[in-house]
Structures are given as structure tokens and as C-alpha cells.
Amino acid sequence: MSMPVKHDFGKIGEDLVTFVERGVNKERMNFLKDLLEFNGFDVIVQEVEPTEEGAEKSYNIAVNDLVFNPVIWVYDRKLRTPDGHIVNEDYWMQRNDDFRPQYWER
Numbered sequence: 076m077s078m079p080v081k082h083d084f085g086k087i088g089e090d091l092v093t094f095v096e097r098g099v100n101k102e103r104m105n106f107l108k109d110l111l112e113f114n115g116f117d118v119i120v121q122e123v124e125p126t127e128e129g130a131e132k133s134y135n136i137a138v139n140d141l142v143f144n145p146v147i148w149v150y151d152r153k154l155r156t157p158d159g160h161i162v163n164e165d166y167w168m169q170r171n172d173d174f175r176p177q178y179w180e181r
Contacts, residue, residue, distance in 0.1 A: 078164055082144045085137070087121045092137035095145055098123065104134040106169060110162070114154050116140060 083094040095107055108118045121135040145167065148154050154162035165171050 078146050078149065078167065080146060084141065087119050087135070087137055090119060090137075090139055091141065092119055092139055093141055093143045094135060094137045095143075097135045098133045099136060100131065100133065103169070104136050107136050110154065110156070110167075111136075111138060113157050116143065 083097070085092060085094055095111065096103070099107070104120060108120060111118050116138040117140075119137045119139060121137070123133045123135060125132060149162055149164055149167050152161045154167075156162060156166065160166070165173065
């Protein structure tokens with residue numbers, strides 16, 4: 076799975092938001108929420124009820140910064156982890172915690 080390319084806008088309640096990811100599980104939602112809040116974003120989480128019986132709830136995660144685009148922020152090296160590392164694609168996508176090599180070194 077790669078990073079979403081589309082810059083996705085919409086509304087949650089009365090708030091106009093940029094959707095970071097839609098339909099994620101609780102673990103992914105918590106990861107992104109913590110990371111984005113650490114980087115100074117106001118995060119809005121919307122619970123999505125399952126359409127099928129017995130399925131798990133999913134979550135839409137968004138920020139109220141309309142110019143935020145995760146692809147740009149990750150590849151421009153603007154996001155940091157709480158321990159000071161620069162967020163790369165592998166960390167964002169939760170593939171691993173290895174901050175080297177950067178995507179251009181693959």
C-alpha cells in the first residue's frame with residue numbers, strides 16, 4: 076500500500092476539513108492522530124458505523140488545515156516523530172520504524 080495521492084476535502088459536522096485517511100481501523104487512527112497532534116494539527120476523528128453486520132467500526136481522520144496534504148508534508152520532510160526523527164513514507168504507512176534509507180536512497 077502506498078500513500079494516497081488525492082487531496083481530499085469535505086465536511087465533518089460544521090467543520091470544513093482535509094481528510095487524511097478514510098475507513099481506517101482504530102490502531103491506524105490512533106497512530107495518525109497522535110502523530111498529527113504532535114506536529115501541531117487539530118485532528119478531527121469521525122466514527123463510521125459498519126454497513127455489514129458483525130464488521131468493525133472504521134474511522135475517518137481529518138485536519139482542519141485545508142492546505143495540508145500528507146504526501147507533501149512527508150516528502151518535504153516537515154513532519155517529526157515525538158523522538159525527533161523525520162517522518163518518511165515507511166513510518167507514515169507503519170511498515171517499519173527504520174528512518175533510513177530515505178525514499179530517494181532505495
